[in-house]
Amino acid sequence: MANPNDPTLRSWIDIPPTSDFPIQNLPFGVFETPERGTRLGVAIGEYVLDLYAVCQYGFFEDLDLGPAQPKVFRRRSLNAFIAMGRPTWRAVRQRVSELLRHDNPALREEEAMRACLLRQSEVEMLRPVKPNNYTDFYSSIEHATNVGTMFRDPNNALLPNWRHIPIGYHGRASSIVVSGTPIRRPNGQRKAPDAEAPTFGPSQQLDFELEVAFVSGRSTELGSPVPIQYAEEHIFGLVLFNDWSARDIQAWEYVPLGPFLGKSFGSSISPWVVTLDALEPFRTAGPVQEPEPLLYLRQLDAHNFDINLEVAIQPENAPQTVVSQTNFRHMYWSMAQQLTHQTSNGCNLQVGDLYASGTISGSTPDSLGSMLELAWKGTRPVPLADGSERKFLLDGDTVTMRGFAEKDGVRVGFGEVSGRILPAII
Amino acid sequence: MANPNDPTLRSWIDIPPTSDFPIQNLPFGVFETPERGTRLGVAIGEYVLDLYAVCQYGFFEDLDLGPAQPKVFRRRSLNAFIAMGRPTWRAVRQRVSELLRHDNPALREEEAMRACLLRQSEVEMLRPVKPNNYTDFYSSIEHATNVGTMFRDPNNALLPNWRHIPIGYHGRASSIVVSGTPIRRPNGQRKAPDAEAPTFGPSQQLDFELEVAFVSGRSTELGSPVPIQYAEEHIFGLVLFNDWSARDIQAWEYVPLGPFLGKSFGSSISPWVVTLDALEPFRTAGPVQEPEPLLYLRQLDAHNFDINLEVAIQPENAPQTVVSQTNFRHMYWSMAQQLTHQTSNGCNLQVGDLYASGTISGSTPDSLGSMLELAWKGTRPVPLADGSERKFLLDGDTVTMRGFAEKDGVRVGFGEVSGRILPAII
Numbered sequence: 001m002a003n004p005n006d007p008t009l010r011s012w013i014d015i016p017p018t019s020d021f022p023i024q025n026l027p028f029g030v031f032e033t034p035e036r037g038t039r040l041g042v043a044i045g046e047y048v049l050d051l052y053a054v055c056q057y058g059f060f061e062d063l064d065l066g067p068a069q070p071k072v073f074r075r076r077s078l079n080a081f082i083a084m085g086r087p088t089w090r091a092v093r094q095r096v097s098e099l100l101r102h103d104n105p106a107l108r109e110e111e112a113m114r115a116c117l118l119r120q121s122e123v124e125m126l127r128p129v130k131p132n133n134y135t136d137f138y139s140s141i142e143h144a145t146n147v148g149t150m151f152r153d154p155n156n157a158l159l160p161n162w163r164h165i166p167i168g169y170h171g172r173a174s175s176i177v178v179s180g181t182p183i184r185r186p187n188g189q190r191k192a193p194d195a196e197a198p199t200f201g202p203s204q205q206l207d208f209e210l211e212v213a214f215v216s217g218r219s220t221e222l223g224s225p226v227p228i229q230y231a232e233e234h235i236f237g238l239v240l241f242n243d244w245s246a247r248d249i250q251a252w253e254y255v256p257l258g259p260f261l262g263k264s265f266g267s268s269i270s271p272w273v274v275t276l277d278a279l280e281p282f283r284t285a286g287p288v289q290e291p292e293p294l295l296y297l298r299q300l301d302a303h304n305f306d307i308n309l310e311v312a313i314q315p316e317n318a319p320q321t322v323v324s325q326t327n328f329r330h331m332y333w334s335m336a337q338q339l340t341h342q343t344s345n346g347c348n349l350q351v352g353d354l355y356a357s358g359t360i361s362g363s364t365p366d367s368l369g370s371m372l373e374l375a376w377k378g379t380r381p382v383p384l385a386d387g388s389e390r391k392f393l394l395d396g397d398t399v400t401m402r403g404f405a406e407k408d409g410v411r412v413g414f415g416e417v418s419g420r421i422l423p424a425i426i
Numbered sequence: 427m428a429n430p431n432d433p434t435l436r437s438w439i440d441i442p443p444t445s446d447f448p449i450q451n452l453p454f455g456v457f458e459t460p461e462r463g464t465r466l467g468v469a470i471g472e473y474v475l476d477l478y479a480v481c482q483y484g485f486f487e488d489l490d491l492g493p494a495q496p497k498v499f500r501r502r503s504l505n506a507f508i509a510m511g512r513p514t515w516r517a518v519r520q521r522v523s524e525l526l527r528h529d530n531p532a533l534r535e536e537e538a539m540r541a542c543l544l545r546q547s548e549v550e551m552l553r554p555v556k557p558n559n560y561t562d563f564y565s566s567i568e569h570a571t572n573v574g575t576m577f578r579d580p581n582n583a584l585l586p587n588w589r590h591i592p593i594g595y596h597g598r599a600s601s602i603v604v605s606g607t608p609i610r611r612p613n614g615q616r617k618a619p620d621a622e623a624p625t626f627g628p629s630q631q632l633d634f635e636l637e638v639a640f641v642s643g644r645s646t647e648l649g650s651p652v653p654i655q656y657a658e659e660h661i662f663g664l665v666l667f668n669d670w671s672a673r674d675i676q677a678w679e680y681v682p683l684g685p686f687l688g689k690s691f692g693s694s695i696s697p698w699v700v701t702l703d704a705l706e707p708f709r710t711a712g713p714v715q716e717p718e719p720l721l722y723l724r725q726l727d728a729h730n731f732d733i734n735l736e737v738a739i740q741p742e743n744a745p746q747t748v749v750s751q752t753n754f755r756h757m758y759w760s761m762a763q764q765l766t767h768q769t770s771n772g773c774n775l776q777v778g779d780l781y782a783s784g785t786i787s788g789s790t791p792d793s794l795g796s797m798l799e800l801a802w803k804g805t806r807p808v809p810l811a812d813g814s815e816r817k818f819l820l821d822g823d824t825v826t827m828r829g830f831a832e833k834d835g836v837r838v839g840f841g842e843v844s845g846r847i848l849p850a851i852i
Contacts, residue, residue: 258684
């Protein structure tokens with residue numbers, strides 16, 4: 001069997017060279033059409049492969065998927081499919097790769113093709129997983145340093161625990177939505193430093209946070225930590241993650257128990273989950289960790305991933321401006337370290353959980369992952385292509401994040417996560 | 427129809443006067459037996475009423491429960507039943523009350539009785555709800571003041587936001603377990619103030635937190651806040667909640683994003699959900715709020731509940747000692763205010779969510795809701811009946827929390843939430 005990541009693989013489907021979804025990617029998602037209802041699918045070029053239809057055609061028959069199929073391919077989330085286990089994800093991705101190869105005629109027969117392939121423009125993408133739990137980490141040293149510099153002491157920007165622990169907090173799972181869902185500007189309590197008392201009203205400091213999240217691929221038992229060397233086996237794949245933030249609400253509420261309503265009004269994820277398997281060629285070493293982490297967090301080899309990221313803002317009826325470009329490879333703490341730390345106290349994982357990186361910022365002014373940092377607390381407004389400028393987001397703004405890895409002429413991308421700001425309800 | 431809270435109601439089942447489960451209570455839970463599998467039940471005296479069997483007998487036929495029954499009574503959680511809506515909970519509780527009244531012969535026929543009633547000692551109780559989301563509030567002014575006094579400034583113990591916002595944080599839903607589940611002492615990072623670097627190992631400061639949590643009874647749409655006057659309609663019922671805490675892990679990790687692994691190794695809930703309807707007679711005014719809350723949190727009438735609470739510690743092979751007695755009525759922020767605040771930014775509720783009060787402490791040294799406060803950071807160890815003393819919990823200790831409301835000779839209780847500490851895995 002060919003390695004599905006082999007850069008020489010070609011598909012019989014015509015795929016533009018700038019597509020995020022060549023045959024080497026094959027990310028999983030959930031789509032819906034009026035005719036088919038809800039189905040699991042795989043993105044290929046401008047198409048989506050209907051896994052339920054592929055299964056009904058008998059192409060998975062010898063994969064030994066057990067009694068869960070074909071129903072598992074008709075669910076409203078990937079969770080049940082993910083719960084079938086890593087050998088299953090890999091076997092299905094391998095089979096899909098074979099079916100789409102330029103030299104395989106099986107799916108090219110007209111009737112099968114019509115049944116199994118749809119244009120992405122003809123389907124509605126749903127939230128790919130049902131996250132029972134969501135953790136937001138804080139693992140970019142540049143971001144943590146920037147925030148510490150702005151709000152505390154520039155000379156001691158990083159708190160004493162930061163280089164020892166992948167700092168994180170529990171987030172709100174219920175308000176995680178799929179790309180394209182509009183985000184309503186939240187109301188909330190906030191208090192200006194010089195105001196006598198707080199007031200309640202629309203947030204005046206609405207922000208995005210550029211993040212990447214991983215989806216857990218396995219449930220574990222309460223009381224059973226995951227050792228660092230097995231951590232990546234518990235990761236199904238990755239999505240782009242916009243952790244919308246209301247800075248004024250957050251600033252007033254977050255002491256001493258952390259972010260709450262400043263975050264829980266909505267988080268957006270991209271619809272296609274790029275498997276960790278597909279990202280294997282883009283593995284790279286992370287930054288040197290100094291001091292060396294405690295033994296339970298210590299890892300050999302390369303556990304970061306080289307993924308280009310960007311953020312664009314598009315005002316209503318105006319062109320978009322790319323306001324930030326950075327890379328996931330800069331993360332100080334790896335996903336494996338995050339997962340092992342999360343379970344080190346015995347906390348259990350559940351299939352479909354989301355573990356977000358925290359804001360990803362680079363070291364230059366044009367590589368910062370939030371408006372808070374880009375406009376440096378409002379002190380250097382960000383110019384947009386239409387001549388306007390932004391300290392924070394305005395109603396009608398659409399924020400779009402994109403990401404892709406590239407090597408040996410192969411581009412494995414995430415598509416995008418996008419959301420438009422609706423005015424607050426007053 | 428008789429009011430199911432009527433204190434003059436009697437059942438044909440013999441119920442000891444000290445029972446938490448008279449005919450005026452009728453809390454809902456989920457139980458399992460090898461023969462019956464998983465069923466929804468109602469506690470009555472020392473018995474559990476099997477709702478699936480009651481339904482099969484046709485006693486719910488005229489309640490118009492729709493196509494979900496009888497299957498809804500055979501689920502692994504109350505969620506689907508709760509999702510049927512408040513009129514349904516009320517109709518079922520009303521019907522159960524009628525069936526159990528001393529003057530109703532319907533269920534007393536021998537065969538029906540055998541089919542529908544089991545001894546609680548013969549069933550295993552499961553976690554009653556599947557919480558998709560869990561928030562832990564911090565709403566006892568005594569507790570917040572104690573913590574602020576110990577760790578910050580006794581003269582400014584309450585932070586500036588505390589009297590304006592029901593402070594809270596997202597907790598970990600996956601590790602919430604039912605009473606009786608042993609709790610494994612967590613490993614984690616901690617650093618003594620005078621230590622040069624952190625170490626990883628078993629928590630040395632394992633604690634309980636006495637809390638009450640409410641279960642949300644309705645899912646709401648993202649972007650749709652719940653006005654304060656409708657908040658209680660979104661509450662199904664209440665459970666006792668032990669928010670186990672590892673103080674040393676928490677102290678090292680919690681700045682700046684709040685509690686994380688110091689809490690997520692386990693939280694325990696009581697198996698019976700006492701409905702808000704059953705607690706109606708115990709409604710009482712909360713403390714005066716000064717300053718008056720902002721308009722969206724302002725409420726008239728009485729929104730606290732008079733529920734006696736206690737905590738007991740039982741070392742292995744030794745008698746138990748009641749170490750704290752307090753009352754839920756002291757909470758500064760009401761459940762309605764918590765729920766309205768939670769949704770004020772548009773955050774959506776999901777059926778079965780848990781919203782915990784935060785540690786409930788009274789104003790006297792014997793009414794504090796955690797070992798941290800009872801032993802005042804280890805400075806005044808708590809004596810136990812067996813002659814030992816505790817600064818924090820030891821392996822083998824069983825912590826049991828109990829709660830009941832009482833009025834007009836009627837005692838509406840919660841049973842208990844209990845958990846035994848297992849040694850850490852090294």
